[in-house]
Amino acid sequence: MGSWRPASILAITVLLVGWASYSFHFQQIFVKRWGGVMTISVPNGHVHLAATWKDDNLWVENDDPATNTCHFNEYSKGNLLQGKVTIKNCSPMLRGAGNEQVRIP
Known part of the structure; x- marks a missing residue:
C-alpha cells in the first residue's frame, strides 16, 4: 500500500510535464x-x-493601420522566447497618394 503514493505522484508529474511540453x-x-x-x-x-513557417516556428505578419506599422511575430503559446520584428512606416494596404488603392494586374 505504501508504494501507491510515490507512484501516483510520479504519474501526475509525468502527465503535467507531458501536457506542458506539448x-x-x-x-x-x-x-x-x-x-x-x-x-x-x-x-x-x-x-x-x-x-509562414521558418523551421518549426510560425511567423505571423499583421498590419496596424492606426500606427502605420507592420509586426512580424513568432507565435509562441506561452510567450516564451518569442521573436518580434516591427517595421515602421509600413503601408501594405495602401499604395499611391491618399487613400487610393492601386491594383496590380
Missing part, C-alpha cells in the same frame, strides 16, 4: 509535420497579412 513547445511541430489544428487570433485593430 502545449508550450511541441504543438507547432505536430501541426507542421503531421497535420493538426492550431488556432491563433489577430489582435484587435490589426489586419492579418501573411503567415
Whole structure:
C-alpha cells in the first residue's frame, strides 16, 4: 500500500510535464509535420497579412493601420522566447497618394 503514493505522484508529474511540453513547445511541430489544428487570433485593430513557417516556428505578419506599422511575430503559446520584428512606416494596404488603392494586374 505504501508504494501507491510515490507512484501516483510520479504519474501526475509525468502527465503535467507531458501536457506542458506539448502545449508550450511541441504543438507547432505536430501541426507542421503531421497535420493538426492550431488556432491563433489577430489582435484587435490589426489586419492579418501573411503567415509562414521558418523551421518549426510560425511567423505571423499583421498590419496596424492606426500606427502605420507592420509586426512580424513568432507565435509562441506561452510567450516564451518569442521573436518580434516591427517595421515602421509600413503601408501594405495602401499604395499611391491618399487613400487610393492601386491594383496590380
